[in-house]
Amino acid sequence: MGSRACSFGRLLTLMAAAALPFVLAGCGVGSARTMQPINTALTLAGGETSIDTNCTGCNATHAGGGAVNRITSMQADGGPADVTWTLSGGDTKAGAGSMNSAGEYTPPGFLTADRVEVTLTAQLKSDPSITATTHLSITPGFLEPLAPENAAVAPGGTITLSGRLAQAGGNTAIRFAVAAGTRESAAGTLGPVECTHARDTFTTCTVTYTAPTTVDAAGSVTYVEARAGAAKTETAILLSAAGVTSNPARHREALSWPVALGGSGGNNGDLDAHGSTVADCCGGTLGALLADSNGHQYLLSNNHVLARSDHAAAGDAVVQPGLIDNNCTPYGDGPGTTPIASLSAWLPLKSAQTNADAAIALIGTRTVDQSGAILELGSKQADGTLSAAAPGVSSTDGKGETGKLTMKVAKSGRTTGLTCGAVTAVDVDVNVDYFADCAETQPYLTKLFTHQMALSGDRFSDAGDSGALVVDAANAEPVGLFFAGGVDASGVVQAMATPAPEVLYELSAQAGTGTSYSFVGGADHAVSCLSYGDSTVAAAQREPLSTVEMARAAQALFAARLLVNPSQGILGVALGKSSDRVGEAAIVVYVDETMTPNVPVQVGGMRTMVIPTTEQAVAAGSAPVANMAAMTGLTSAALNRAVQAKQQAARQWMQENSAIFGVGVGQSLDNPREAAVVIYVDRSRLLKDLPQTMDGVRTRYVVMDRLHVTRSYMTAGPARKCMAKPGDETMPLDPRIKIPLF
Template sequence: MRPISFNSAARLVASSALLFVALVVAGCGGNFSSTLAANSVTLESRSLVAGASAQPAITDEATGAVLVDTNGALQWSAAFPDGTPAQVEWSVTGGDPHAGPGSITSTGLYTPPSYTTADPAEIPVIVHARLPHFHSDAATARILLIPGFLRPLAPENLSLTANGSATLTGSIAQVGGDSAIRFSLATSIAAASTAPASATADLGTLSNQQCTRGAFDSPNPAYTVCSVTYTAPAVVPAPTAVYILGSVETTAQNPVSNQAANPVPRSAVSLPTARSWTLLLLNNSGINSNPIAHQQRLALPVPLGSSSGSNHDYDTQRGQLTDCCGGTLGALLQDSSGNQYALSNNHVLARSDQSQPGETVIQPALIDNGCTPVGSGPGATQVATLAAYPPLDSPNTNVDAALARVTPGAVDPHGAILELGAKLPDGSLDAAAPGVSSTAGQGESAALGMLVAKSGRTTGLTCAPVSAVSLDVLVDYYQDCAETKHALRKKFTNQIAISGTSFSDAGDSGALVVDTSNAEPVGLFFAGGTDSHGIEHAIANPVSDVLANLEAQLAQSGGNPSPSAARLAFVGAADHPVACLRYPATTPSASPLPTLTPAQQLQADRALALAQQWANSPSNAGNSAIRVSITNSLDHPGSPAIFIDSAYPPVNLPREFAGLPTQIASLVPGYSQTPPARTDPAASATTPQPAAAALARAIQVKQRRAAELFQSNPAIFGVGVGLSHDNPADPAILLLVDQSQPLGALPTFLDRERVRILPMDRLHVTRAHAHARPSTTNSACHIPPQSTRPNSKFAHELSFWTSTLRLPR
């Protein structure tokens, strides 16, 4: 998942520049000199993105200055001409007249200001490198500041049918100036920057952009907000993915142009890091779905699936509100006495154990209300009060859930969830309650491959298959909205994983996961991460655990002293199907098998010989088309597997030869007479499912070996059961591994069961985070008293969003 991607406080992109300092020694005292001439100073810049290798940074051709956006950072180092590192004193000057030049540490780490008030050419930052004991600079370099995105384009995803239209907006970290967002269309992110207009003509059309700017010294300073209207083509013959890319475009100017006889004209510059995009699903089902409706302030009684959170879910600094958070109002529960409760996550409604019962729950969340708490200004409504939550810091709890007692008349009493219902005449989806008739409101268990849907604040209604069951995971929690203070890593057992493009994102926390065939509750979404191919993996608590943990907490809280009175059930209606908005799966390109070590080659040769013997055995006499070869394992990328190309599935196919797993071509999606491209079998509607007995055996092995696996390798943060990608007819022990850490040796089989490795980002909870409204004064709005749980070990966390920031003086 991309956890609302752009954040002016978190430095998501780092670059390194190498500055060579000229050193000339004359006489006993020595003489140091420096110049910016090309033959004596070299700048080398590299961009470092979390989980990715270093990439060259971008410089402005006209000025030679390094470009960095307000979401970035630069790591500078100095060296003498012979390459010897130079110990220098770093400083920065110039920069924005209001935000300043940023800061640089003693080690050369430069952090830009969080916003700008002018275009880059007008506010260059000068980096000074000074040798100790000398008053003049040894060298200087120039930085041009590009305003970055304050939030992703909104909405982040949407679905339109033929001739449908939607308005997209984006906000950038500039108050004043001429910077803008340039919008374009493409079939992929990679193609967005290179595709000519003629190549995107059949993808729809974009209107002229409209940008609103506010001067810093005006009564109401505001960040630049740009919008564009997209219109779908008149004919959509088949579901198609379209990316609407937004790139920050600003201007740069040669620094000597003002003195030159012939000034150099201002030129447009942009940075690949300063961009965001919306994934659009063009569909031929007549459905128009826009998640923006989930983020708005809704009329009472509000439906579920909408933006919500604690009225106190914010950070403060020096008496001012700086950040705020929020998530999704997931579902409606009712106890045996008829009391109704709104269901969401602990980290959404209870601020990760910080809150006390009675704290106000609002709609929309602070993130969608300019970080303005109820009591400090308009824009949100109190809809419930916190009632109970199983504490996350307890080893006896296994859910991230909380209940809030509904304010009379404030929440739909029938439990209607946005977009869970039938298609309306205009193509939009009606709100509807989840199905409860099959289970009397208790929900059902997830099954591997089950198609499920969720309706959340950020991505709206989406669906994807269950990709893992019996999943034990370690999930990180933080003390603040900005996720700068790590507080807790909690283990959850026997969870559900759902994998799919744009299935979920930050702000969807608390959304109810339902079976698309009958709308019966299945899970409560609370955490997620993104794998090395950009596919999001959502984690949900099983609803049976959610109800059991909440019932126990209600009974202990004193609100329902009788266990029978604490019996909870989902409020809903008769079972019904749910429209499935399934965004096209990401299909990474094929990865060739790397060069094998001598030991691997010896094992591969032996395995290939055994496979050839098997292919020629009497048991395969009726299948003369079997061919075997060595390929790259899909379960263990970078390791060899035996590729079996057969006209139809062989009988009694071995899982391994000489310890190498077998990979069957006829069961690998996308296979066409060549070793398969790397893809996700869960994305195929025809993916075979393992037999019940085989799945049960794999779950038994997982339960028996999970603790050992967690202890054996610190990179492992999840152990469950999913489908093998080498042979999707087989189950596999699924290992979630931290792609930023060395993986070391990982097993290919466990107790004869296949093992699949999934490199990805570590899991974290997925509510959304925003910054406070801009202000050029030192006065802070009134902040309601913030209650805290006695001896609370940690606070709350989330990810990012909003169109405005508080401007520091």
């Protein structure tokens, strides 16, 4: 999500099958409208007439990045009106929702009918006789993304998809359809939809997808969309030409001992409890196996996964699967999850001396595969599934590899399983938000991490993948520990990982033991990479330009024509769209693909986009309008220049402008031969004037919600709550359960 960013790390759970939860709204953005007041002295405007329990169609964004349905109250002169809100109608069990003093409406968390009507009445405080009323129609929304939210399917293979609605009672059914991806056409067929409706459980619908019997040699991605009213979610289906079958659901299951890593796990006390009621619980990924200089072996994951963001105690039980995948039921209070390790040490987030989100737990006797095997990191088996395998350590003696720009990487995580992406920025300084509870109602701190590594790719990761080990796809050598992420405005996952050598150094220097650590693994080997692509450039090129921006570009084109000189390698110029700054125009400069002419970063105040091509293609009008090819490496000189520019200004930028929460060094999408200072900008506080260069180096902007380490606000689906079993008075359980250790 989204990022989740949310982060991705600690995912909130779904309810018990027989217990009805409350649901917090998440949402999209809709169009504004004007509502008719009862009294012309008071006017209501800006809300939506129809939304769902996820707040789909909401028209504003709150401070956390999520969208809300905001209604503005105005007096006759157009000024703001100070009003008191009252709500009526709604669901017979869940109520009418709530309204705060800012006019932000939150729908009820669930419905017991297909549709309910809510009446919102504003009463002017200075004159209570003056009121204005509007009506909202509420329909059930999705509780979470489809399960699974991504999967690989072999030609002719099948997979069953499941969706849940926030509806207990009623007859609404989920409508499924096969849809096209960014570049591919829709492929495959769906079987009949089967839904379960009951008064005391949420509505669940399933459908079976069947892949086509022939698949493009390079593989492709198609989507299964699910709709219920205005609410929408989808699953990405990777049609694997190699015949690989991968369902991330396996990563959420209880595994037989000794367990392979890359699956669900967490602290046994990682829940929010109110008396005997469990409101929320969390979980993440058990990432890798470490060994210390004395031969002891430890689970490696994030602090916020194993140590509850500094709120755990040494000796706490680490369980598999995590509570998130066991209906919020801790070990000792019911079946389904078991302790496999004991929390040993963590890097305190509150310490200014630590630079990684990491924790380790001493493994129990025969509880964890001592080879360090990770789910799906191995080769394809006879049935098309991928075997578990240890990461490669033979090239680095277990000390980890340094990730480089454009390196193809893989990770095996609790939520999205095995996925591949690429390193898109290095030397990243980034602020990440942490909370003291699963529901993210208690902010803990915002921590600055330096020299981090950014990864991106469609469906690369999501909430619950935190703690996953990131490896070089070419040899399975560890390159990083994933800890935060989200989804940018183009729909592409942006993830953060601490370089693997830095994690080992930090644990040795800061965890208090003074011992050295290394990754447990085997011989280097290639990973059967599952990549869903990267739609960053394609999404940027689909973004429309404003009339003002087009006029600016047209004016700059006159100056750009003076650059054309075929003998010097510049073949022509045209109007285009920047991929480094979405929504901004660019001057396309076509250059001879056999030459490397010097093209200015900007012309007439506009960015330049440099595209290698041929003179014949320019003359025929068939030259591309954007750099769609895969990124290649940069020269050391280009990279070093960008690093220097970033180091000189990045920290100052972040301190002076709170909208900027991260700065690193990557590759320009407008001119891949040049490096760029990559700047991560809060989408809720987007700056109007973003510079095109930093000390002469190109800038590239990633616009998204701020990074945090639980649920990504961009992830479809709300936070969820579940109840303890009736009569259970034992929660929360003490997580410090004794387990057999070496």
